[in-house]
Amino acid sequence: MTGFGCVHHIEIGVQDGPRIVDIFKNRFTFSVRATRFTPLADQWLLVKNNTRFLITSLKSADKEKLHSDPYLINWASRIDLNQSAEGGQVLPVKDSVFNIAFEVKDLDTSLRRINNQGVVLSKPVRTERDVNGYVRTVTIKSCVGDIHHTLVYKGEYGGYFLPGFTVLEEEDARTLSKQNYSLLDSSxxxxxxxxxxxxxxxxxxxxxxxxxxxxxxxxxxxxxxxxxxxxxxxxxxxxxxxxxxxxxxxxxxxxxxxxxxxxxxxxxxxxxxxxxxxxxxxxxxxxxxxxxxxxxxxxxxxxxxxxxxxxxxxxxxxxxxxxxxxxxxxxxxxxxxxxxxxxxxxxxxxxxxxxxxxxxxxxxxxxxxxxxxxxxxxxxxxxxxxxxxxxxxxxxxxxxxxxxxxxxxxxxxxxxxxxxxxxxxxxxxxxx
The missing domain is CATH 3.10.180.10 (2,3-Dihydroxybiphenyl 1,2-Dioxygenase, domain 1)
Incomplete structure (x- = not known):
């Protein structure tokens, strides 16, 4: 399985998911390797060698439902959330690179260090499973703007990305135009x-x-x-x-x-x-x-x-x-x-x-x-x-x-x- 170093993925929240996915595919020649489509959001994993971008497009701002989802975060600005008449239930109005996810070797040790600093958790510790094993995650709010950090433990997981995502075969590149297919760049x-x-x-x-x-x-x-x-x-x-x-x-x-x-x-x-x-x-x-x-x-x-x-x-x-x-x-x-x-x-x-x-x-x-x-x-x-x-x-x-x-x-x-x-x-x- 391909390794990605300590950066597990970087997540970009967008309003128009298909458009941004198309830009990454046909201009930057990334491949869509996994997807996750739910009533709350559409997500695409775009991969090029050891670089992974997760594109997320929210369809619902329901706080309770988003809280129950293992991966989704509303990246709308704090001002927008605070001013919402529905108690923070508002969809983002701007795109943003909002989540830098790191793979860790010991989630509990990392979490103890974070808890000692009184950091706000965007997502509590969760364990997600599929036939390939299990993954443990936790997401914390950075001190910088709308940035979050998801910590991912995958020591017991043999799958490609994360449980809940449908992994696609590497045939996505063939959907590119003939011109762009010839320009696939491995550098x-x-x-x-x-x-x-x-x-x-x-x-x-x-x-x-x-x-x-x-x-x-x-x-x-x-x-x-x-x-x-x-x-x-x-x-x-x-x-x-x-x-x-x-x-x-x-x-x-x-x-x-x-x-x-x-x-x-x-x-x-x-x-x-x-x-x-x-x-x-x-x-x-x-x-x-x-x-x-x-x-x-x-x-x-x-x-x-x-x-x-x-x-x-x-x-x-x-x-x-x-x-x-x-x-x-x-x-x-x-x-x-x-x-x-x-x-x-x-x-x-x-x-x-x-x-x-x-x-x-x-x-x-x-x-x-x-x-x-x-x-x-x-x-x-x-x-x-x-x-x-x-x-x-x-x-x-x-x-x-x-x-x-x-x-x-x-x-x-x-x-x-x-x-x-x-x-x-x-x-x-x-x-x-």
């Missing part, structure tokens, strides 16, 4: 990182919550980052503060590690926390983080990075299937006044990168507070870099977007990487 591999957009002056509070509840460890993004202030980036008038944390010593906090999966699935997942800084007095430019939060309706998952082994192939294929990417950098980016020296040192072709609008960042590895593996240490001794590109927002009513990233020995985030992200998104905000 997209796994979730690399998730970036959360949070309110001003809240990132340390968020990091503290994840450290206490999940045992995550903060790391400095690069040598320029101040331990107290984080990594501060700016354009002329507006600024961004980034801090990051990750799963590293997963075995100590109950998350399934790469060694335990035995599948080669990568368990390292970084959580990047982005918060806007107050604008310079008199500035009229809108801060991209604050603009994103306003469009989303509160803090939440801004984007997800997906690892690829061949970003040029990935972008070429996605261009042909109709995926729209963020505005590319100016042509000077690929010349001597830009990043040409880095491109040459990395052995990449500037013309190819420019053709696809791909960004490059030479290694400025994060200063991690935990030990690296010998494999990582070997990578750190050679020239390291990464390549990346960002899509335009892809959901019907939400500014969430994807990033594709190819790491060549780069295990952290360099300042050039995050600066490129900030400027790319800022350009998109200003142009719209």
């Amino acid at each position: 997209m591999e796994y979730f690399d990182h998730v970036t959360l957009a949070v309110g001003m002056n809240t990132s340390m509070e968020v990091i503290g919550w994840y450290e206490r509840c999940f045992g995550m460890k903060r790391f400095l993004i690069n040598g320029d980052e101040d331990d107290d202030q984080g990594l501060v980036l700016s354009t002329n008038d507006v600024g961004l503060r980034l801090r990051a944390m990750e799963y590293w010593k997963c075995a100590e906090v109950g998350l399934v590690t790469e060694e335990q999966t035995g599948s080669g699935a990568v368990s390292r997942l970084s959580l990047v926390i982005a918060e806007g800084l107050p604008p310079i007095q008199g500035s009229t430019e809108e801060n991209q983080v604050e603009a994103w939060i306003q469009q989303h309706g509160g803090p939440g998952v801004q984007h997800i990075g997906i690892s690829t082994t061949d970003i040029k192939r990935t972008v070429c294929n996605l261009n042909q299937t109709g995926v729209e990417f963020a505005r590319p950098p100016p042509s000077a980016y690929y010349t001597k006044v830009g990043r040409l020296n880095d491109i040459i040192r990395a052995g990449e072709d500037a013309e190819h990168l420019q053709r696809y609008g791909i960004l490059i960042d030479t290694e400025a590895d994060g200063i991690h507070s935990v030990s690296h593996s010998p494999k990582i240490e070997k990578c750190r001794r050679k020239e390291s870099y990464l390549l990346q590109i960002f899509t335009k927002p892809m959901l019907s009513s939400d500014p969430f977007f994807l990033e594709f990233i190819q790491r060549e020995g780069a295990s952290g985030f360099g300042s050039g990487n995050v600066t490129a992200l900030y400027r790319s998104v800022q350009a998109y905000i200003v142009s719209n």
Whole structure:
């Protein structure tokens, strides 16, 4: 059975399920591998290698019925729920990436740690069974916006996904058009990182919550980052503060590690926390983080990075299937006044990168507070870099977007990487 590391799946709540499923299938060439259709909701599991998205479309907001369902959560904003004349029984009016599910090796130990922090449970501990065994789950409410985290114990389960889902044969790809079938891309591999957009002056509070509840460890993004202030980036008038944390010593906090999966699935997942800084007095430019939060309706998952082994192939294929990417950098980016020296040192072709609008960042590895593996240490001794590109927002009513990233020995985030992200998104905000 395919292994998926410590990230079991990431759930996206949408109003128009078939439309979003079609985008993932025909533009990003994911396959529908399991479904679950009930009077309360329709759900589709979309899979590509070690990457799994669960698309959920609610049909009922009945609180009691949703509470009885083993998996369903109403992701409608807290304001909408509180203002509902029916006591919180309102369907979501916006799409959202709202549930990051982790596979754990010991649910009881994880739950004790969470209970000690007084965390609110979105779903109580449940045991679901089918002919393949049983799965235990619990869902907790994050301290960030509409985000939840489902913890999944599958040590006694031999099925593909979760009990209650109908597993489909791998014939879904044959329903693609002839053109898209020929563009099925095996280079997209796994979730690399998730970036959360949070309110001003809240990132340390968020990091503290994840450290206490999940045992995550903060790391400095690069040598320029101040331990107290984080990594501060700016354009002329507006600024961004980034801090990051990750799963590293997963075995100590109950998350399934790469060694335990035995599948080669990568368990390292970084959580990047982005918060806007107050604008310079008199500035009229809108801060991209604050603009994103306003469009989303509160803090939440801004984007997800997906690892690829061949970003040029990935972008070429996605261009042909109709995926729209963020505005590319100016042509000077690929010349001597830009990043040409880095491109040459990395052995990449500037013309190819420019053709696809791909960004490059030479290694400025994060200063991690935990030990690296010998494999990582070997990578750190050679020239390291990464390549990346960002899509335009892809959901019907939400500014969430994807990033594709190819790491060549780069295990952290360099300042050039995050600066490129900030400027790319800022350009998109200003142009719209």
